[in-house]
Amino acid sequence: MSHILRKDRAAALVGAAIIAGAACLPFTINSSNAFAAPSDTGGVLAPSGSFASIVDADKPAVVTITTTMKATDVSADQQESPMDEQFRQFFEDQGIPLPHPAPQHQGSQHAMALGSGFIISPDGVIVTNNHVIDNAVDIKVTLDDGTELPAKLIGTDPKSDVAVLKIETSKPLQTIAWGDSDKLKLGDQILAIGNPFGIGTTVTAGIVSARGRDLHSGPYDDFIQIDAPINHGNSGGPLVDRNGNVVGINTAIYSPNGGSVGVGFAIPSDEAKAIVAKLQKDGSIDHGYLGVQIQPVTKDVADAVGLAKTGGALVAAVTADTPAARAGLRPGDIVTSVGSETVKTPKDLSRLVADLSPGAKESLSVWRDGKTIDLNVIVGGNENSQKQAAAESPDSLGQNSGQPSLGIGLADLTPDVRQQLNLPRSANGAVVASVNPDKSAAAAGIQSGDVIVSVNDKPVHSARDVKAAVAEAGKAGRKSVLLLIERGGNKTFVAVPFTAA
Numbered sequence: 001m002s003h004i005l006r007k008d009r010a011a012a013l014v015g016a017a018i019i020a021g022a023a024c025l026p027f028t029i030n031s032s033n034a035f036a037a038p039s040d041t042g043g044v045l046a047p048s049g050s051f052a053s054i055v056d057a058d059k060p061a062v063v064t065i066t067t068t069m070k071a072t073d074v075s076a077d078q079q080e081s082p083m084d085e086q087f088r089q090f091f092e093d094q095g096i097p098l099p100h101p102a103p104q105h106q107g108s109q110h111a112m113a114l115g116s117g118f119i120i121s122p123d124g125v126i127v128t129n130n131h132v133i134d135n136a137v138d139i140k141v142t143l144d145d146g147t148e149l150p151a152k153l154i155g156t157d158p159k160s161d162v163a164v165l166k167i168e169t170s171k172p173l174q175t176i177a178w179g180d181s182d183k184l185k186l187g188d189q190i191l192a193i194g195n196p197f198g199i200g201t202t203v204t205a206g207i208v209s210a211r212g213r214d215l216h217s218g219p220y221d222d223f224i225q226i227d228a229p230i231n232h233g234n235s236g237g238p239l240v241d242r243n244g245n246v247v248g249i250n251t252a253i254y255s256p257n258g259g260s261v262g263v264g265f266a267i268p269s270d271e272a273k274a275i276v277a278k279l280q281k282d283g284s285i286d287h288g289y290l291g292v293q294i295q296p297v298t299k300d301v302a303d304a305v306g307l308a309k310t311g312g313a314l315v316a317a318v319t320a321d322t323p324a325a326r327a328g329l330r331p332g333d334i335v336t337s338v339g340s341e342t343v344k345t346p347k348d349l350s351r352l353v354a355d356l357s358p359g360a361k362e363s364l365s366v367w368r369d370g371k372t373i374d375l376n377v378i379v380g381g382n383e384n385s386q387k388q389a390a391a392e393s394p395d396s397l398g399q400n401s402g403q404p405s406l407g408i409g410l411a412d413l414t415p416d417v418r419q420q421l422n423l424p425r426s427a428n429g430a431v432v433a434s435v436n437p438d439k440s441a442a443a444a445g446i447q448s449g450d451v452i453v454s455v456n457d458k459p460v461h462s463a464r465d466v467k468a469a470v471a472e473a474g475k476a477g478r479k480s481v482l483l484l485i486e487r488g489g490n491k492t493f494v495a496v497p498f499t500a501a
Contacts, residue, residue, distance in 0.1 A: 051191055054244040055203050060144045061119045061176035062237060064150070064195040065128055065165070066138035069203065070114050116194035116237030117141070117165065119244065120276070122172035126165040127276055128236030129251055130156045130265075133163050141167050144201060155279030157356065159287055161251060162272055163236075164279045174357040176238055179245030179363035181268035184208050184224065192228040192250050192264070194237025204229045206262075209272060213265060214347060221347070224248045225267055229260035239266040248272075288356030289380040290329075291322025293491075294346040297334055300444075300495030304336065304473070308372045312336040313349040314436065316484075317491050327364065327377035331484060332457030334373070337365040353379065369457065406470065406481070406496050407439020408432050408446060410463035421449060429453045429486070430463040444496045446485070453491065474498060 115132030119125065126141060133139055139151040141266075149167045156163040188208045195200055206228030213223040226239065230250050239248035248266030255261055278285050294313040302310045312334040316325050329335075334345050338352040339362050356362060358381030366373050411417065411433040418427055432450040435442050454460060455469035456478075473481045480497040 027033045051203070051205060054191060054240060054242070055193075056348045057244050058176050058193060058238065058240055059193075059201055059203070060174040062144060062193045062195075062201055063117045063126060064142040064198075064201070064222050064233075065115045065117050065120065065132055065236060066112060066140045066142065067115070067133055068138040069135050072141065083185050090141060114195065114198050114233050115235045116233065116250070118176050118193075118236075118238040119173050120175055120178070122175055123282065124167040124173055124219065125150065125154070126167065127249065128165065130158050130163045132236045133165070134158070139165065141165065143173070155283040155285075157275055157279060157285045159285075160271065160275050161267065161277065162249065164276055164277045165169075176240070177229075177245045178273045179241050179243060179247040181247040181270045184211065184241070184247055184268075186210065189242055190226055190228060190247065192226065192230050192234060192237065192266075193240065194230065194234035194250060196231035196233045198233055206495075209263075222268055222271060222351075223251070223265040226264045226266060227262040228264060229262065230264045231260050245269075286358050286381050287354040288358060288360065289323065290349075290353045290377065291319040291324040291380065291448045292329060293317040293319075293333075294349060295493060296346055298495055300480040300497050301482055301493065303497075304477040304495050305332075305367065306478070307334065307367060311342075312367065313343050313346040314493055316493050323377050323380040327375045329364070329366070329375060329377075330368070330457070332454065332482070332493070333366040333367070335364055336367055339363055348492055405439060405498065406441040407436035408441045409434035410452070410466055412462045413451065421451065425452070427451065427486075428459065428461045430460060430466045440497045444494050445482070446494060446496065447487070449487070450492070451486040452483050455484050456482050 034500045042183075089188075115128060117128035117132070120127055126162060133153060133156065136153075139153065140148055141151045142148045149169065151165040151167050152174055154164040154166050186208055190208060192204045192206070194202065206226050208224060209224075209227050210225035213225045214221040215223060224239065224247070226248075227240075230237075230253055234250050235252075237250045238246045239250055241247045247269045249269075249272050250264065250266050252265040253260060254263040254265075275285065293316045295316050297307065297310050297312045297314050301314060302308070315324075315329055315331055315333045315335065317331055318329050335349055336351065337343055338356075341352050343349045343352065356379045358379055360379045362377055362379060364375045364377055366375055409432070410430045413423070413427060413429055413431055415425075417423075417431055418425065421431065429451045432441075432446055432448055432452065435446055435448055452460060452466050455466055456473055458469055460466050460469060470481050478498075480495050483494050483496060485492055485494050
């Protein structure tokens with residue numbers, strides 16, 4: 001389990017260090033109807049700086065969610081999930097160490113977990129995290145006044161980690177309204193409300209520390225980072241602004257010790273409220289699927305393919321028999337827009353495609369061979385969304401006078417080399433036999449044993465093909481060359497700048 005814990009349920013049950021959502025604690029569309037009216041808090045803090053008016057207005061709309069799960073579900077949670085793996089990768093990329101989770105003990109046939117949520121309509125519609133209620137066989141909601149009521153699951157969307165519940169009451173309930181997360185700026189004051197550790201509804205204050213955090217957990221990652229303390233049990237609770245309106249759903253924390261260290265993450269309200277409206281209407285969301293592996297377009301990549309500026313999503317691989325393959329997308333293509341929406345980053349493409357309905361027809365603008373072309377794609381659905389020594393003296397690339405230099409030695413893919421690298425007979429390209437540590441290829445991450453499959457989107461079959469393609473790029477005035485590299489069964493594009501020979 002990683003340092004990021006899903007707070008609503010995984011954190012308490014698994015004992016992981018990172019608690020996604022404000023972790024759970026174990027113990028032995030008609031959109032006009034979906035949203036509440038804004039809270040009446042005056043919109044400005046009192047001169048004393050007190051948040052009392054906001055808390056008075058919002059606290060009655062915050063609930064505690066208790067779920068009952070089979071013991072087998074709890075045992076399964078103790079294994080590292082794909083979400084946990086992605087959290088682990090994110091923090092390891094930042095150089096942050098991950099602690100070992102505490103040992104877990106088998107319990108009885110059923111286990112319980114705790115999270116938070118908030119009421120958005122007087123008739124009892126409640127918003128929380130998906131991971132708070134995931135795999136639950138029974139869900140109960142405790143109101144601020146202590147009333148405990150059974151809850152019905154209306155809808156859930158694991159990709160965005162949002163769920164909607166419904167409780168039945170004889171009287172209208174107090175609500176909390178959605179705010180505008182797009183208006184949040186770094187340094188803005190916020191409050192987190194929830195039930196940490198099951199001790200009761202708790203309010204903590206802090207500021208917006210960062211925007212747009214990507215934890216690599218799904219296409220909608222755009223977390224608000226906050227320093228307001230949130231702990232096990234806070235998951236699904238509201239993050240509110242100075243107007244008392246919900247600007248986020250508290251979802252995860254980074255913690256090396258299981259408690260808050262001032263690094264929390266919330267789903268932005270502008271993302272969540274649209275998902276909530278769809279869940280109220282349909283009970284689930286079918287996300288669009290394309291079938292590509294993508295990576296950023298760096299300046300070196302842009303130079304290599306002749307783009308005037310960086311931007312877009314570079315297609316590294318296309319899965320066979322997918323919407324992308326049927327539309328004619330190829331490795332090396334750069335997707336610059338989906339319909340009328342511009343694609344600036346790979347995350348933009350992931351989100352735009354995920355927002356499309358399966359079966360929808362959409363146009364993709366693609367940069368290929370120095371010009372823009374349009375491809376028509378029929379978007380796929382959720383069910384398809386599972387994602388991907390030299391035999392002769394090596395030729396030295398770019399060592400001859402007048403040729404651009406990358407600093408690599410190449411060899412052809414002979415049968416012996418294919419066998420040594422565990423490659424199929426059909427594999428084509430040129431193998432990197434040596435890398436000059438002082439040249440640009442080494443700095444770009446090229447390694448001995450890599451197989452160069454294409455150069456500037458042109459397939460190569462030999463070391464001589466690679467040399468010719470690199471020389472051609474140099475003559476065309478390119479500042480770098482785009483290599484498609486195969487390593488360990490995975491393909492990725494690497495842009496290598498030219499250096500003096």
